[in-house]
Amino acid sequence: MTAELGLAALWLAAALAGLQLLAGALALTDRGAMLAGIVRPVAVVQGVLALVAFLALIAVFADTDLSVKLVAMNSHSLKPMIFKIAGAWGNHEGSMLLWVTVMGMAGGVVALIERRLPEPAMLATLAGQAFVSLGFYAFLLIASNPFERLSPVPEEGNGLNPLLQDLGLAFHPPTLYLGYVGLSVAFSFAIGALVTRQVGPAFARAMRPWVLGAWIFLTLGITAGSYWAYYELGWGGWWFWDPVENASLMPWLAATALLHSVSVLASRDALRAWTVMLGVVAFSMSMIGTFLVRSGILTSVHAFAVDPQRGSFILALLAINIGGALTLFALRAGTVSEGERFMPVSREGALVFNNVMLSAILGIVLFGTLYPLVAEAMGAKVSVGPPYFNPMGALFAVPMLVVLAVGPLLRWRRDRFSRVRRLLVIPAMLVGTGVIAMVALGGVALLPTLGFALALGLGWASVLPLKGRNLRRTPLPIWGMVVAHFGIAVSLLGMSCESAFSIEKLVAVKMGDATGVGPWQVKLDAVEPMAGPNWTALEARLLVRYGDHGKVMQLDPQSRSFWAPPQQTSESALLTRWNGQLYAVLGGEADDGRWQLRLWWKPFVPLIWLGGLLIALGGVLALFGRVASDLRRIFAREKIAYRRGRIAQLESSRE
Amino acid sequence: MSERRPAPKPARAPVWAIWLPLVLFLAFVVVVVIGLYRPADRTVASTLIGKPMPAFALPAALPERPGLKSADLAAGKPHLVNIFASWCIPCRVEAPQLGALAKAGIPIAGISVRDSEEALTGFLKENGDPYWRIGADDDGKVQLALGSSGVPETYVIDGRGVIRYQHIGEIRPDDVAMILQKLQEASR
Numbered sequence: 110m111t112a113e114l115g116l117a118a119l120w121l122a123a124a125l126a127g128l129q130l131l132a133g134a135l136a137l138t139d140r141g142a143m144l145a146g147i148v149r150p151v152a153v154v155q156g157v158l159a160l161v162a163f164l165a166l167i168a169v170f171a172d173t174d175l176s177v178k179l180v181a182m183n184s185h186s187l188k189p190m191i192f193k194i195a196g197a198w199g200n201h202e203g204s205m206l207l208w209v210t211v212m213g214m215a216g217g218v219v220a221l222i223e224r225r226l227p228e229p230a231m232l233a234t235l236a237g238q239a240f241v242s243l244g245f246y247a248f249l250l251i252a253s254n255p256f257e258r259l260s261p262v263p264e265e266g267n268g269l270n271p272l273l274q275d276l277g278l279a280f281h282p283p284t285l286y287l288g289y290v291g292l293s294v295a296f297s298f299a300i301g302a303l304v305t306r307q308v309g310p311a312f313a314r315a316m317r318p319w320v321l322g323a324w325i326f327l328t329l330g331i332t333a334g335s336y337w338a339y340y341e342l343g344w345g346g347w348w349f350w351d352p353v354e355n356a357s358l359m360p361w362l363a364a365t366a367l368l369h370s371v372s373v374l375a376s377r378d379a380l381r382a383w384t385v386m387l388g389v390v391a392f393s394m395s396m397i398g399t400f401l402v403r404s405g406i407l408t409s410v411h412a413f414a415v416d417p418q419r420g421s422f423i424l425a426l427l428a429i430n431i432g433g434a435l436t437l438f439a440l441r442a443g444t445v446s447e448g449e450r451f452m453p454v455s456r457e458g459a460l461v462f463n464n465v466m467l468s469a470i471l472g473i474v475l476f477g478t479l480y481p482l483v484a485e486a487m488g489a490k491v492s493v494g495p496p497y498f499n500p501m502g503a504l505f506a507v508p509m510l511v512v513l514a515v516g517p518l519l520r521w522r523r524d525r526f527s528r529v530r531r532l533l534v535i536p537a538m539l540v541g542t543g544v545i546a547m548v549a550l551g552g553v554a555l556l557p558t559l560g561f562a563l564a565l566g567l568g569w570a571s572v573l574p575l576k577g578r579n580l581r582r583t584p585l586p587i588w589g590m591v592v593a594h595f596g597i598a599v600s601l602l603g604m605s606c607e608s609a610f611s612i613e614k615l616v617a618v619k620m621g622d623a624t625g626v627g628p629w630q631v632k633l634d635a636v637e638p639m640a641g642p643n644w645t646a647l648e649a650r651l652l653v654r655y656g657d658h659g660k661v662m663q664l665d666p667q668s669r670s671f672w673a674p675p676q677q678t679s680e681s682a683l684l685t686r687w688n689g690q691l692y693a694v695l696g697g698e699a700d701d702g703r704w705q706l707r708l709w710w711k712p713f714v715p716l717i718w719l720g721g722l723l724i725a726l727g728g729v730l731a732l733f734g735r736v737a738s739d740l741r742r743i744f745a746r747e748k749i750a751y752r753r754g755r756i757a758q759l760e761s762s763r764e
Numbered sequence: 765m766s767e768r769r770p771a772p773k774p775a776r777a778p779v780w781a782i783w784l785p786l787v788l789f790l791a792f793v794v795v796v797v798i799g800l801y802r803p804a805d806r807t808v809a810s811t812l813i814g815k816p817m818p819a820f821a822l823p824a825a826l827p828e829r830p831g832l833k834s835a836d837l838a839a840g841k842p843h844l845v846n847i848f849a850s851w852c853i854p855c856r857v858e859a860p861q862l863g864a865l866a867k868a869g870i871p872i873a874g875i876s877v878r879d880s881e882e883a884l885t886g887f888l889k890e891n892g893d894p895y896w897r898i899g900a901d902d903d904g905k906v907q908l909a910l911g912s913s914g915v916p917e918t919y920v921i922d923g924r925g926v927i928r929y930q931h932i933g934e935i936r937p938d939d940v941a942m943i944l945q946k947l948q949e950a951s952r
Contacts, residue, residue: 386785393789400796420800428793435786442782479795486798615851615878697853701890705853 112177115165116256119206122158122213123246125151126239129216133236137229137304145232149220152235155242156217163197163210166255170197175266178259179203185266195279201403201419202255204282209245211290215319216242219294224743225311226301234301241293244426252422281337285330285357289395291323292364299388300434303441308381309448313374316388318735320371323391324364325728331357332721340681345613345692345709347717350498355478356398359471363391366467369460377521379449379457382442383464389438393431394471400427401478452523459516466509473501503556510563510601513594514570532573540566553609560605568598585734593727600720606689606713617703627710629691630654631664636695636704644669646680649695649704653684666695690714817845817925818909822899825876825884832873832899838925842950844872844943845919846895847907849879850887852915858934859891865940866894870947874898877907877915918943922950 129151135141136148169177170193173186183200184193198207216238223231249255298316302308334357339347348354367387374384400423451457477493484491514536518529543562547553553561571594574587612627623632635650646669654661666682684691689712696705812818821833837843846862848855866872874895876884884898901907910919911930920929920943929946931939 382782390785397792424793424796424800431789432786432793435789439783439786443779479792482799483795486795615849617851617853705851 111165111168112174112256112258115162115169116254118158118161118165119246119250119256122155122162122209123243123250125155125158126213126243126246129155129239130236130243133232133239136232137236145228148232148235152220152239153217155239156213156215159210159213163206166203166206167194167197169256170194170203173266175264176258176260176262178257179255181259181263181266183267191276192279198283199279202249202253204286205245205249205253206255207283207286208290209242209249211287212238212242212245212293215290215294216297219297219319223315226315227305227307227311230301230305230307230312232301233304234297237300237304238293238297241297241430244430248419248422248426252419275337275341281330281333284326284333288323288325288327288330288364289360289392289399291319291326292360292392292395294319295323295367295388296392296434299385300437302385303437303445306441306444308374308385308445310375310378313371313384314739317368317371317375318732318739320364320368320388320391321728321732321735324361324368325725325732327357327361327364328721328725328728331361332718332725335721336718340683341678345611345694345707345711347607347714350477350493350495352478353402355474356402359398359474359478360391360394362467362471362474363387363394366464366471367391370464373457373460374448377449377451377457379447379451380461381448382445383447383461385442385445386438387464389431389434393427393434394475396423396427396431397475400424449522451521454519454526455523456516456519456521459512459519462512463509463516466505466512469505470502470509473505474498477501499556503559507559507563510567510597513597514567517574517590517594518570532576533570536566536570536573539569547609557605557609560601561609564598564602564605567601568595571595571598585737586731589727589729589731589734591727592730593724596720596723596725596727598720599716599723600718603713603716603718603720607711607717610712611714612710614708615705616708617705619703624706624708626691626708627712628656629708629710631691631693631706631708633704633706636698639667641669646670647695647698649693649706651682651693651706653691653693655686664691664693666693668695668697685715688712812911812927813930815927817919817921817927818906820899820906820909822875822901822906825874825879825898825900826881829895830897832875832897834925836897837873837921838923840923841871842923842928842947843921844870844947845875845910845921846872847875847877847901847910847915847917847919849877849915850883851879854934855887855916856891858916858936859894861935861937861940862894863892865935865943866896868944871896875901875906877901877904920946920950 129148132141132144132151133148136143136145166179170180170184171190173180173184173193175181175186179200179202183203184196188196197203216235219238220231220235226234295316298312298319302312331354334354335347338349338354339345367384367390370380370384370387373380400420403419403423477497480493481491515529515533518532520528540562543565544558547558547561572591574591575583578587614624614626616624618624618633620633620635623630625631630653632652633649634652637648637650639646639648646667648665648667651664651666652661653664662684664682664684667680669678669680679694679696682693684693689710692709692711694707696707698704817834817837819834822831824831837845844862844865862872872894874897876898879900879902888895899906907915910917916934918931918935919927920931922928928950929943931943935943
């Protein structure tokens with residue numbers, strides 16, 4: 110019953126999306142103007158219905174209704190409740206339903222609260238949102254119905270892939286989805302602005318909180334995903350330039366560029382066409398990313414939910430949405446002027462430079478991700494990895510980081526470099542010291558040296574915008590910028606230290622023997638069998654000590670075997686100190702009773718993710734500041750309207 | 765208001781730049797459509813087969829035995845090149861098979877990856893020593909140049925130093941005949 114309710118809600122929501130598209134588009138013409146009134150309410154109801162459908166799916170999963178095919182395929186009555194619920198979106202159909210739900214609700218919220226834009230632009234925006242949603246509704250209802258029944262009803266469900274039974278992973282995909290879908294709102298605003306030719310500060314202000322919100326979720330999603338790959342895969346690396354990772358990085362790069370150009374448009378009315386373009390590109394990257402991951406077109410270490418049939422469907426959606434938007438852009442952008450002018454040395458100039466650098470990195474990542482596909486079409490097989498991505502990315506990242514240190518200190522419109530030169534003496538000296546220190550150490554490659562030095566300089570420079578300000582009265586968005594830029598420096602420092610100073614050791618040790626890695630003494634004390642709910646494991650007990658006098662601590666890496674489906678995983682064990690992490694993986698046993706151990710000492714590696722969290726925190730501060738000032742403005746306006754009304758009332762009563 | 769300046773022409777992006785994103789996107793769609801509808805063939809054959817051994821010169825891993833350089837392998841007779849390490853468990857599994865091949869008179873050159881002299885001596889003592897020469901590849905650079913992704917891997921090299929076959933993973937007892945056949949083909 111619940112399943113049918115969900116399916117009905119889904120159909121209704123799809124129908125309303127169709128109505129929203131038609132009414133929104135017709136209301137823009139003279140004869141259809143009377144339809145304008147229904148567009149906003151329809152958008153709200155559509156969002157609510159999508160939510161009802163999604164809640165119905167969660168309910169079906171929560172009571173493990175095995176007559177629903179999706180539940181039978183992906184769930185099990187004995188799973189803990191939290192994984193039953195997370196299982197609702199841990200599969201293709203459910204995650205697509207989550208996608209349209211978030212998208213519908215975002216559209217509903219826009220329809221409810223956004224009053225700054227001229228009404229025609231709003232109508233076009235909501236029609237655009239409905240158009241994109243409609244494609245995904247069709248995808249769900251035609252090609253991947255989550256509520257399909259199964260007959261006969263099986264005794265028990267298939268269970269969930271054990272690798273995915275991890276709390277972090279239960280919330281990693283939805284986080285990324287919130288980011289992807291948040292960008293769909295920016296996309297719709299861009300469409301609305303292009304259709305009505307209303308590209309200006311009001312458009313940018315309406316779009317900004319959505320871009321910020323989406324960007325925060327993307328940042329968190331990428332940070333969490335990177336940490337998951339680090340501890341779960343047991344390879345000791347934190348980024349593999351894998352297509353799935355690139356699929357989440359590309360929208361982030363586009364959103365970062367968009368975030369900055371939207372600010373320029375909001376406060377300076379410059380960069381109009383460029384911002385609209387980025388608005389289209391950011392969501393396009395989300396869809397392309399989803400497509401690349403879901404269609405299985407690229408071979409990836411963590412390919413999942415792969416189905417070429419669905420791939421074709423998403424590709425068709427992609428071609429219609431992105432192709433349509435880019436065509437609209439090409440037709441209309443010629444009539445949108447670039448807006449206010451500015452000099453190359455100015456805050457805008459620095460932002461434009463970094464926008465171009467970010468776009469270049471985006472292009473490099475996209476090209477590297479697709480190149481195996483291009484090569485295969487021409488009959489060659491290649492894989493593209495760090496030797497391409499690292500230097501090519503750095504080529505643009507290094508100048509970007511330099512400008513990132515200087516840009517926030519410049520004034521809008523026009524400035525002289527000589528004005529800020531004195532401020533930059535210390536950061537420049539820090540960079541020099543960093544380079545000298547690394548060269549003195551010897552044996553450090555170029556990129557880690559540069560990264561280390563730049564991280565020091567950027568770390569200092571990033572807090573300079575606070576200089577001379579009253580810290581209590583500094584607006585939150587400024588704090589946000591400072592924290593996020595500082596986070597970049599922190600993360601960069603972690604990356605450089607990881608790649609410059611990591612020590613890896615692969616050893617076979619006898620029981621009771623000790624070995625060393627970096628400053629650590631590691632002794633293999635015991636290897637014992639363990640049993641979990643659906644796995645058995647061999648667990649090593651390692652006694653480790655930092656330096657000669659450190660406290661002895663225990664690490665327990667496991668080599669786990671799951672039996673349904675049969676799969677072996679290694680559960681790494683981590684020990685975090687303030688100055689780095691010890692990382693241990695247990696390998697197999699040799700005939701002579703020695704055990705293979707893989708050990709890493711990674712100085713300062715946690716800074717990578719700490720930096721990621723700081724970047725996201727910066728976004729949160731900025732978003733909070735923007736929303737608070739928007740709300741204040743709305744309240745002030747209502748107050749004024751109320752007072753005017755009262756005055757008019759009093760005056761009329763006096764007469 | 766004596767003189768009105770002419771209004772500056774609004775800046776606009778050039779036409780080609782405006783159409784460029786669409787063109788790039790269409791190119792993407794074409795590539796993807798080709799990729800989606802071509803039958804997928806994911807097997808990867810080493811691209812090094814039929815190519816000469818990359819040039820390298822490795823120092824000796826053990827004091828009493830010479831190191832290995834690529835010129836040693838172009839000596840007119842087919843060789844096996846075995847990439848191994850004392851810390852690698854499957855290498856122990858394949859040791860008897862390598863021993864048998866060495867007994868059959870096939871020169872086996874070893875490349876030991878990220879190893880120490882002490883551990884290597886112990887490994888050879890325990891598992892037998894089929895090697896003619898052993899080069900020490902301490903940073904794994906030669907392993908990478910050979911396109912090897914792990915240990916053990918074994919290459920069949922013909923008399924002119926050209927790679928004829930790459931065997932990934934350990935040589936199992938039932939692989940020996942196939943390896944011998946590849947060596948035979950290489951000596952023609």
